[in-house]
Amino acid sequence: MLYSKKFINIYREILSFLLVGGFTFIIDYAGLYVLTEIFNINYLISSGISFTAAVIVNYYLCVRYVFKNTGKIGKKAKVLFLGSSIAGLGLNQVCMYFFVSVVGIYYMIAKLVSTAIVTMWNYIMKKRALKN
Template sequence: MIKKLILKYFPSEERFWEVFRFLLVGGGCFVLEYVLLYTLTEYGGLPPLYSAPIAFTVSLILNYFLCVSFVFHAEHQSRSQVVLFVVTSLMGLGINQVTMWIFIDLVGIWYMFAKVIASAIVMIWNYFTKRFILHH
């Protein structure tokens, strides 16, 4: 029953578990990033648009190692794969910053809620770009 359901929505059972692992790692890294954002802003006195890229970068480094070893099982990375990972991650940081700026400064919502929206957008970007990079 569960296997039929999985195969209905995923091309293979392996892809299902890959997405599951990606969401697990991403969720953990999101919690880390969210806690760092809050801590640096509330206790470190940094404005959210300064603490956000710091928290993003720390989370990204951990995410990279977990994606390579645990999610995509792609331990042997070429130089071009690493460069593409870094470039797409910097693009993800840009997406994060623009989304945070729009929702904090233009829309006027609380920075922690803006981070949830930004993270959802960046998560979609990250899955497709990282999957492409680490599987090629």
């Protein structure tokens, strides 16, 4: 056998995480656009709202489909997951502000860059939170 069972499980977990992340990214990205363009809400406020909605959906899907070998999730894991999500929101907002207000990138493009950065953060931190 070329690949160990552990390698295959990690591969599946990462693939599942990316699929769930892709779905919740659509929620985040579409929410940002709708809130900013249709409801005329400032891009930073829209970004915070859409990110939070996506995190709620992401939490459920991660627990249900991605990190399913975690067993019953304890209070500590929930707190760590929530804490990592709040930190991810902060990182998202800092990136959005920096790329839009400092660098001058269109907010929808800045969201793509911000998402790439926050995705790496989220995978590492949520995996740690849910495996404890």
